[in-house]
Amino acid sequence: MHSQKKRRRRGVVLTPQGLKKLQTAKSEAERHDNNERRYTLEELNIRTGLDPDTLMRVFTGETGVDKRTLDRCFRAFNLLLEQSDYDLPTIQLESVEAQGGTMDQALPDWGEAPESGIFYGRTKELANLTQWIVEERCRLVTILGIGGMGKTALSVQLAEQIQDKFEFLIWRSLRHAPPIQDILAQLIRFLSNAKETDLSDTVYARVSQLIHYLRVRRCLLLFDNIESILQGCNQSKESCNYSLGHYRQGYEAYGELFKRVGEARHQSCLILMSREKPKEIGLLEGESLSVRILQVKGLQLEAGQEIFRTKGAFRGTLAEWNQLIEYYAGNPLVLKIVSTTIHKLFDGNVSEFLKQNTAIFGNICNLLEQQFERLSDAEKAIIKWMAIHRHPTSFSQLREYLSPPLSPQKLLEALNSLEERSLIDKKAGCFFTPPMVMEYAAHRFSEAQTMGVQTQLSSGYPYQTLAANS
Structure with missing residues (x-):
């Protein structure tokens, strides 16, 4: 017989109708008053005047609140609280085990996550991620792909589908490279229901505090735009030979966070979305391990x-x-x-x-430029050579013909990086660039009048795939 937890009948909770009404009004306010960004817990506190703990009780319905609290929350979103919007709390709450692993969902903090909108395909990817996170209890999952490939949209769709399996959901964008101390403080305060006020001074100790909450709570954390805290090529320098997957100066502690989340025993999951893979991930990931990588490819x-x-x-x-x-x-x-x-x-x-025959233009150029700006000299040399010769190339050919030559170690590292960034593909032992990338690279290098690319561009059909040429 399943064990059960008794719940006292105190205050009132929102009915499904009342909760839907409030969530709809909140989404409308986010769209019109908050630049289409989801409200953080702090922003909801400012708008409603209710403390974070009370807000979480309102949105989860886990315990009752005063009717005036619901009325105040409704009025903050220009709603009238009606009798059908609230009810007494249920007398009993089944244990998590009795519910087959489904949690009472706490108030999610979506941060700057976009609305899900219309979603295309990705059935297999969603199934794989759900299997890893919900069934296999993976602790750290990284979603990799070139810009525009839909990593963020996939993650939002995934989070909305599996959030009922978690007690907490927190989304954070690292686009503007926030200091890790700030991110850790936000996570700890949220997961402690704003009761954790004595934060440790050191990053290592704060990570330990976070791991504690990841152990006692089932949490889903999502970090978007990880590449923003990684090293990239500085265009003002004549050469660019940074180490792939290493962090910008001052952001190295993020690596400590990712490493410990991936290695420590806990019941939560951290999802990273990035154009590039942090170096710790490659050392920890494996098909039978608790750290996994999903490479997002194009739509069919x-x-x-x-x-x-x-x-x-x-x-x-x-x-x-x-x-x-x-x-x-x-x-x-x-x-x-x-x-x-x-x-x-x-x-x-x-x-x-x-x-x-004009397929690369406007914002497409801008998107690819962002990707190319982060390439090392070795990666640029490989892409340039492939854009000129326009046919699949073996590892041996690249070693023989690249000028200046690269050591086998550097070449392997560069090819692995380019493949993870979706800038090259591999087939039958040969490497090639997707048509869109090849045309952009050829145009880019022709403008610089490098190695006579302009002559090469005058021949060849831009829509012909490399597979066909081979």
Whole structure:
């Protein structure tokens, strides 16, 4: 017989109808008053005047609150509290084990996470991540992919689907590279229901405090834009030979956090979204270990076409659709940019767009430029050589023809980095660049008049895949 916990009938809790009404009003306020960002716990405190612990009780319904508290929370979002919006709390709460592992969901702190919106494909990726996190209890999961590939959208969709398996959910963006002391302080205060006020002075001790809460609570933490705290190429320098996956000066302690979350025994999970892999992850990850990596690839034809359908009507043969989706490597953000252009300038005619042979433009260039700016000299040399020769290349060929030559160790490191960034692929023992990356690289290096790339660009069909050339 399952054990049960008694709950006293004190105060009132929101009914499903009342909770839905409040959450809908909160989402509308986030959209119109908060630049489409989800409110943090601190922002909700300012808007409602309610302390974090009370807010969590309102949104979870775990314990009753005073009716005036609900009324105050509703009025903060211009709502009228009606009798159907609240009720007495239930008398009993089944144990977590009796519920098959499903937790009472606490108030999530979504931080700067975007709204989920329309989601395309990714059924297999969602299934794999859910299996790792919910069933296999992985402690650290990293989602890698080139910019625009949909890492953030995938993570939001995942978090919304599995949040009922956790007691706490916290989302943080590292886009502006916040100091780790600030991030740790926010996490500890949230997970302690704002009761932890005596924070340790050292980062190591604060990580220990966080690990404590990850042990006693089932928490889902999500960190986006990890590449912002990693070293990248400084364009003001003549050479760029940074160490892949290492941290910017002053941010090394993040590595300590990731390492300890991956190694320590606890019941929580930290998800990282990044264009690049922090060095600790490679040492800890494995198919049978509690640290995993998911490399996000492009959308398939059907999911890619769904992006276009949201813009309007388009015309094209199956071969032309395949050509278009494959050329842009199924990158969701790039496909959104292209669909807008084809719809507005070519009246939805895919064939007319393909005839222009002008596939890299505007924000697509900006997206790829962000990726290229972070490459080392060795990585740039490889991409440049592939953009010139435009055919699959073996490891031996690269060692023989690259100028200046790279040591086997440097070449292996650079190729591994480029593959993880989705800037090269591998097939039958040879490396090649996706068509979109090849055309951008060739254009970039031709503008610099490097190694006669302009002559190379005059030949070749930009929509022809490397696989076909091979």
